[in-house]
Amino acid sequence: MSLAPSYDPKQFETRLYEQWESSGVFKPRGEGEPYSILLPPPNVTGTLHMGHAFQHTLQDALIRYYRMRGYDTLWQMGTDHAGIATEMVVARNLGADGLTRDGLGRDGFIEKVWEWKGQSGDTIERQMRRLGTSGDWSRSMFTMDPIASNAVIEAFVRMHEQGLIYRGQRLVNWDPVLKTAISDLEVINEEEDGFLWSIAYPLSDGSATLVVATTRPETMLGDTAVMVHPDDERYQHLIGKTVTLPLSAREIPIIADSYVDREFGTGVVKVTPAHDFNDYAVGQRHGLPMINIFTPDAAVNDNAPAKYVGLDRYEARKVVLADLEAEGILVETKPHKLQVPRGDRTNQVIEPYLTDQWFVQMDGLAKRGLELVEKGDIRFVPPNWINTYRHWMENIQDWCISRQLWWGHRIPAWYDADGKIYVGRDEADARARGGIGADVALHQDNDVLETWFSSGLWPFSTMGWPDEATMGARGFERFVPSSVLVTGFDIIFFWVARMIMLTDHFTGQIPFKDVYITGLVRDQFGQKMAKSKGNVLDPIDLIDGISLEDLVAKRTTGLMNPKHAEKIEKATRKEFPEGIPAFGTDALRFTIAALATHGRDIKFDLSRAEGYKNFCNKLWNATRFVLMNTEGASFSGAPQPKTDAERWILAQLAKASAEAETHFAAYRFDLLSQSLYEFAWNAFCDWFVELSKPALQGEDAAAADSTRHTLLYVLERLLSLLHPLIPFVTEELWQQVAPKLGIAEATVMLRPYPQASQFDGDYAQAESDIEWLKAMVSALRKVRSELNVKPSDLVTLLLTKGDARDRARSERFASQLKFLNKLDRIEFVDDAASAPPAAPAVVGELTLLVPLPADKLDAERVRLDKEIKRVDGEIGKSRGKLSSETFVQNAPAAVVEQERKRLVDWNVQLEGLTAQRAKLD
Template sequence: MDKTYNPDAIEQRWYQHWENNGEFKPSGEGTPYAIMLPPPNVTGSLHMGHGFNNTIMDTLTRYHRMKGDNTLWQPGTDHAGIATQMVVERQLNAEGKTRHDLGRDDFINRVWEWKEESGGNITRQLRRLGSSLDWSRDRFTMDAELSEAVKRVFVQLHEEGLIYRGKRLVNWDPVLHTAVSDLEVLSEEESGHLWHFRYPLSDGSGHLVVATTRPETMLGDTAVAVHPEDERYKHLIGQTIRLPLVGREIPIVGDEYVDPEFGSGCVKITPAHDFNDAEVGKRHQLEVINILTIDAAINDNAPEKYRGLDRYEARDVIVHDLKELGLLQDIQDHKLMVPRGDRSGAVIEPLLTDQWYVKADVLAAPAVEAVKSGKVKFVPANWDKTFFNWMEDIQDWCISRQIWWGHRIPAWYDAAGNVYVAHDEAEARQKYQLSADLELTQDEDVLDTWFSSALWPFSTLGWPEDNTALKTWYPGSVLVTGFDIIFFWVARMMMMGIHFMGDVPFREVYIHGLVRDAQGQKMSKSKGNVLDPIDIIDGIDLETLVKKRTSGMMQPQLAAKIDKATRKEFPEGIAPHGTDALRFTFASLATTGRDINFDMNRIAGYRNFCNKLWNAARYVLMNTEGQDTGLDNAEVELSLADRWIISTLQQTEQDVTRALDSYRFDLAAQAIYEFIWNNYCDWYLELSKPVLNSDSATAAAKRGTRRTLVRVLETTLRLAHPIMPFITEEIWQTIAPLAGKSGSTITRQPYPVADAEKIDATAVADMEWVMQFITGVRSIRSQMNIAPKQQLPVLLNEASAQDQQRLQANRDFISRLANLSDIQLLDGAAPAAATALVGKMEILIPLEGLIDKEAEIARLDKEISKLDKVIQQSSGKLRNENYVAKAPAEVVEKERAKLAELQQALSQLQQQRAALK
């Protein structure tokens, strides 16, 4: 092994070895275990959410593979209709062309060319994370086989009356000219206005005041609504008003949707341009008038003066005209949630269009029942409530998109507008008995990306063929995903899986939280707090990091702010940490269902942890290579330390297995860390030295310690492998032969199983006594500022017979590791001394001659005085109500934590000072 741990030197080499040798393929034996990778967008690049999500899935996959299960982790990417089309359209725009210049077929060919050349970035990055996916089964949602599955599902659902075409409101992107799903709409608070207009009553007796944030939509108003019990207006219900600028008479209706306390208590109703208004319109059979084009300009349903104007140009003209007519009562500043397309950034408009829909309530019922009956379990269990809330109030699902890249809808139209649904045109003619000379045109729309993704658990396994893969790995074992797509993806996979396969697509759904920055803020480019997992793995210099975070920003002030913040947070850039340290960090933070705050200090700590494991392995090799490690079954003698570490390992194996089986990756990581760092490295390796270096130790004793060193390390490597695959593989290759293990890779080795017969409770209790003794002496050294190299005499008071027995058996261990010159049982009154407790037994170290008491008191007084001043400053800050109210919450919290640490430190110093009196 190299002297220094260098992850860059081992990680890509081992991944290539595993993939080339087919180590990620299912074994074909054992209990089937399957995870479907949530297919990342083919346009995507790795972000922290992917890193977290894949760490969890790979840990489970490697764990079950080592347990002997027939394990499949199914890879694949999503064609990402809108995102991919935008990428290629931008390329064409740079050439001075549009997709219409190419035509549909040539444009689709251009997209495929892009996919072949540049679409593999995300999968290359997943490899860098160590994701052990079976790449031989890699799938793409636009593969021919998966496309056939999509057509089959569409046709069957249409034949069953579960897919239909209808005119309804959708989220419309006026830049991309397509309907978009709710998940593709980002609503953020922005500053706007609330306009108050007077709508005259038709009989001339007065007016009603309505308020709106979108004046341009008034051109499509078909009613004014009031609450039916509102004493101010209920006598007007059934009367009409004359719509200003348009002249149309529209009714006043009573509807409980209206909040009498908000505004004037009168609401304009525009069923064609507001989802809530559309529901009011249905209840009162109101006319539905669309006044917008697909570009969000005013169409021919509005008065001629406004036709062709952009919606915001029209807004200005309408407000001006109403003011001229004396109908503008007031304009107020107003904060409102503005929906924008996540790809285009354009403000989304509710628009009345012809679209294809799935009758979701029919498909949802069996999915709801599957969760209620326990066939599908959410982890944590509380997410089932969110699932039920969505599913029990489900609306029909709009599945058509007005773009070219995607699964084209298998429907054909004749000149009269009749629709014929079939797998292809030939089947449509045969199915509907159409004459050969009847001209048919295929629907221009494609299917929503989520439609094909809903089939992922069975389409990737070869459905509709009834093959071995489907029989083996459907249903899958667990789905690992974030809470934000429970409805968009998880629910729809359940709906489609149950309907077409007759069974749920997975048994459990593990829901993890979002990755946030160290202060708990959501990571976003606009905040400049995004971290790239590859930058953490490989490292990145400061200038490149700044450039990365500020590139493409249109606002110079924001770019400058992010530049400054980045330089403050990472003055030297980001050092390389390696994949294992990153994965271990993710695992350690994976508390069930909660968002995780990613702190770079934490990953630095786990980088040190990897280094600690590496150096421990080098120590073991130096003391066992070429030596007798008990492979020939010769007699061995196990020391107390040997028996203790073997016992502790069994308990750790139990804890880790229990944690992984219950998706508590944080507890698994904690148990592994505690065992490797504290038990094995800090204690056992030190305890092994007196045996290995002793002239008096027997050959059997040395053999026993060497065997324990290699066997425990080899087992620990297998225990940690699912979370830290690279470093464990590299070390295992050198340690395994010394432990009597054979095999080409750790990935196929059996996962450790605890053996209760190897737990020696007496050894554990005795060893804990020894460690408390040594820790007590070290604590006194630290408190009294006594150098580690200074040998100390120790007196023991109140030592029981068991204490004395343990001391006699372990005197050499204790004297060596605590650096003691003498240990005596106290007979008589205890002298003035620094003390520590081991149970009821007192450890006393007389300080006379060891330290200059007066000098030490003076030093402590100085430290106490200095600390006291800092505490006063911090306390003063927190007593200042102004500071607490105005400072950011995370800054105040940081100050409170700092004060608590300072007060604890002061308390320790005061205790040390008291002991010297």
């Protein structure tokens, strides 16, 4: 036997992965029914976080399972160019070298980005390999690769030709640090303490004032109306009149709109269409001017009075409030809770900003995208997430696809001196389409497309669309639609919906058949993991382990607030006083699978990982036992069982295989891991290993040989069952077991996945008999333990009561009972009264008695008193239920009948225990 004496994943995980990848086993084989998964492309700038680990583990389990089922599997790998994040990372690196983005210029900066990407941008792919990701790396796609970029340009040009892409002035989320529009997904709204200021706006005729309330007084410089509810009797007579905008001396109208909440403040609100999304909608309805008062970095621009021009927005706020107070029209200031939008990259307050952007017209695309899901072409799992999808699709807005960045797919549009737009696949194509010659100067749009646009094309851009030759080579017809998309609920709107709409629009296909929505990984206290909270867990740290000092350094690096850093350091030292131990990849993966319920949130607890590391160790030790007891043996095919224990374990194997198939089909990884854990730990590693020992050490050579065959066979099938969840330890163990069974495959990954139909035989009687034997062994071990009998000491077993079947079983399994419980003899007695003082146990209607030496009597009296009290309590519970009319009338008949049987069984036990206790007095 060459298996190491102890389980140490560091000794084989990296070695096995390199063997797998170099062998080409991750690639499609071209045979069998296709099964494919699209990897949601992680940011090339990033490192793995627990959300990645969670989703990648489940995807890999599916790919490995279907590969073993004989499907032609493709897991499409890839990474996203992550425009904003990448620019930030590279700009920060340049700053450390004394360089700037603007100083390099666009071309020089892009060159630096590619240089960075080549050196350190592939970190996340290396980390994915550590998780056991069995995707086809030879097909891995980067969203800026030529194939993907070609698809992006083609999609833009076609949609522009179709009138679905247009340029227009709209309100967008604007990050004043990044100086670009960002998507809703990149905006975090959190409640913060602020103020509500009430300001008196004088009517233009001087007859009165209207008091409005605002949380952003600086934006009043861009007001173009004040607004009341049309049914508010207090102000109906003022509708159509004007007020004089304080500090600006502009006259603006008083309008009526049902958007106004009459109960909020005075029922009068200011309207700033260029700086509030709701006001923008009001402005469009009423044809109001849109006055933008900010520069791209959120300073006041020339559209405001000269006094405020150039001031930062918050400095302008201070000056505006001081001026209002000086004029006596700042009516009130009071504390107010408000939702503040901040950019997830910069943590800066996001400004609603009026600017020219490129948009996709969404109404028609959304209608079709909703139809595909509603009619069942695409299935959401769990199904309740279709409601989230439906709500967004029914309330969709046109999609802003342009970003004011340099890194990304530059928009294929060119402008002449008059601002006329020419769109084409390149400048030559744009000129040809516009019918203009080389004498007309053109300059290309400076903006790039947001990353969600290229990611939305992912299902078919990765397959070579629109080039037919490339599509054929990469298997478009075979692998589109893919089988399932595994993703988080937080990007249903931003990615899932867009892939559905764009894939259907350009190819007439759906992108995937199932959408399995996972939850959000939280810490053990239910808190969202965030760097600012100091509760982020790095999957690689869980795999390899990390010292306390390194963990503290990792969690506090980059935190600007020293007090916050000190708080996080203190919490980290308290939670991990000795750091995080190395659990290995398999323990992490099994933990993830066990937590993957169909709920929204997943609480990750390190104690679970420790438990599943013990599970891997249990498998290791069980395999060592099997190998030691089968040295020199070799078998082929399925065993022909000679013992009931063999028949029983084969029946358990069939059940576990059937349950695995059911749970994989339903994406119930939690139930899958629970079922396989029970079969592996309890059925095989505990019971079958124990039940095999009497045969292995007995005189029946045929039974011993058959048991060896069954041990190897069931272990090989068990490792195959577990492989999709814990690939490394199962491969390492399988490599030792497979040769003894004459298996031809080079890796467990290519073994047929166990299915219940493969295990023939009616083993019902054997199952019943072995369950009886297990109950007998457990009952006797409990008595021995409570009596503190040494493991090496032999005891006598006396049996009484029971029926003919109990007597037959006792005789049939006498050798096993003696071997497993260290018995010197087994005898039947007429009744407990005729037996010497003994410790009793009950199995069904059979009473087990272990005669007591004199020095054990007192301990047995204490034990019996405790057991009588416990059983008496159970009888009370049963009687309470059965005496309740509500329970008897409302509970299912089977439940009521079961409770009645329980009461009978408890009474039988109590009778035997009481009689035995009386004998000891």
